[in-house]
Amino acid sequence: MNIMTEQSLENAVGDKMNAKSNEVIKMRGDKVGVFYGEKQALFDVNLDVRQNQVTALIGPSGCGKSTFLRCLNRMNDTIDSARVTGKITLDEDDIYDKNIDVVELRARVGMVFQKPNPFPKSIYENVAYGPRIHGLAKRKSDMDQIVESSLKKAAIWNEVKDRLQEPGTGLSGGQQQRLCIARAIAVSPEVILMDEPCSALDPIATARVEELIDELRQNYTIVIVTHSMQQAARVSQRTAMFHLGYLVEEGATDKMFTNPDDKRTQDYITGRFG
């Protein structure tokens, strides 16, 4: 570990974490490959996701970063032709093992999508959806509690507390995305996957969501796919660069953006291709 990493660790220490928890590997990808039908979209990716850190996946369009992200909670299962090879572990357990229930997995590894996708239900029901299907609240008061704390954690409570019964689709884009984050948090996941969460948002809403991601790091492990170099540099501790289905390079964000090992990373972050 070099000095850059030490610095980023110090930032994290402020968030009442000990340095040790940064060493914990939450999820590990081991020679992960993905096929869509005959076409291979991802080749032999070895990537670790560290607990309570934000890992950014960057790379040009079609490089496989979203594909990798979707492997982490088996969302690729919903695509008929998709096939995953290799091994992905969550806390040492193989998530593609037959004994792992995909529903439980997705409760532990939540996901926020590129386009805000609130359900056509009230704001309250959007957040209560996950806890309800997982039976997390016995009483109405428990549910109110979960909804309130999730919305607070997603930094949207003050904006919506007076209109919880209004449809979630009536919110602005940025608010919808934070609602979707609240919805993901409500299930108390361990890992939150974010697939370009700010690409459909304006700069102000983006800033709010980025701020939020940084706060969420205290309690959750976050993996974020982003097209914006600045965003990756701002919010993440570790960055992984993908290109043409291969993992090019992975390391501490500070190092990646100042002194990358690979020429392609250098070219990409300086805008020479992508």
Place this chain on the structure above:
Amino acid sequence: MSSLLVLAIVIAIGVVAFVIGRQRATAHETGKVKPHSRAHYHGWWAFLLAVLPAVLLLAVWDIGSSVYLDRHIHAALPERTVDSKVASEALDASLVKSLAKGLRRLDAGTPLPATFAELQPLLIAKGVALASDTQDYMIPIAVEANTVQDRLGLFGAVLTLALSIAGAFYALRQIAPRARARNNVERLMLWGLLAASTIAILTTVGIVLSMLFQTITFFESVSPMSFFFGTVWDPRFAAAGSGGSQGQFGLIPLLAGTLYIAAVALLVAVPVGLMSAVYMAEYASPKVRAVVKPALELLAGIPTIVYGIFAVVTLGPFLRDLSAALTGGSPFIQGQSIFTAGLVMGVMLIPVVSSLSDDIITAVPRAMRDGSLGLGATRSETIKRVILPAALPGIVGAILLTASRAIGETMIVVLAAGVAANLTANPFEAMTTITVKIVNQLTGDLEFNSPQTLVAFALGLTLFVLTLVMNIVALYIVRKYREQYE
């Protein structure tokens, strides 16, 4: 010259105009000025100007000349007196017209006999059969009518062709690099499309009006109160002229039967159709879908009369025997019953429900599914809690459309439900529907302007209003649903 021939010539002129127009415009394309419209637009504009006004004139001329001819014949007929041999003036005129038509079949130059008795064998030899009460005085009138018609036809044809050629020349002279042929053609296109959609609306209006007037006549002899709220349907097929036996025209038993059978049908079609739609949209692999969906839609292609035959010949007796076997002797399900008709109609409606709902469910954005699955919901939870609620307005619309199909359905109920206008709650007994009674009242040789026949129009109008309201509600709901994801 017949109108058809004139029409063909006009179109030929149009085609020539098109070719010339396009050629001329193509010549302009190499010039210095950039042409406003592509060459084929000039061609089409020439075609349209050559054809459309001419065809309109031809149509108007044809209608006008037949009206004129009609008046001419009426004027030529002798004054009507008490001992006129033909029953009415209208009949008189129509006899002259058919005689005139018949005379055209005779070979030219055949000397015309003065009496119909001599003329008839000649006409019969040419395969023309005429009513025997054609009178002798009609022969000169018919001959005269034919000459007038020929003259009018020739005049019209010349006029039409002249207009067509004038239109073509006008359009061809207009061709210039900056001439706006494209805009002209587009505008005419717009009018054409508008006319096409107007036809549908006007037809609907026409249908309503035609039923409305008969219905008003009906309500002159039967009070609307006793029609809409009467509980007894007993139209009494009274013999013509034996006044007094008015009969009772209570709508309630028919309406109840209609709604009852439709309800049974929906009870079958909606759950089955909806579930098969969910399976098809959410679970089925592309291979299964490719086989099952067309197979299901094949059901929709079976004519309803075939379903009716199936109901009355196979299912009805089967259910009756089954119920007899169950109770040990006396069947509690009649051969023709609400249950049988509803069941078969329900099967008929399954593809309607499933294909409409399938479209609606597939239209729910993938993001909704991903969002739910990403939270750890199972597939069935996702369907139950996200997809169906999101699709619900659309599905309700689909069900209402299906319901109006069920209410308007005729052939199955004619065969399977029976004709007895009972008012019963027992689904195993026979009941009848509005559509069945419309068929009953309009078939057979009843006097046309008796209430027994006219009631069919009142029933038809009621049915029309009923299904119209349901369709409007359904469309309203479907439209509201569309706004949701925008």
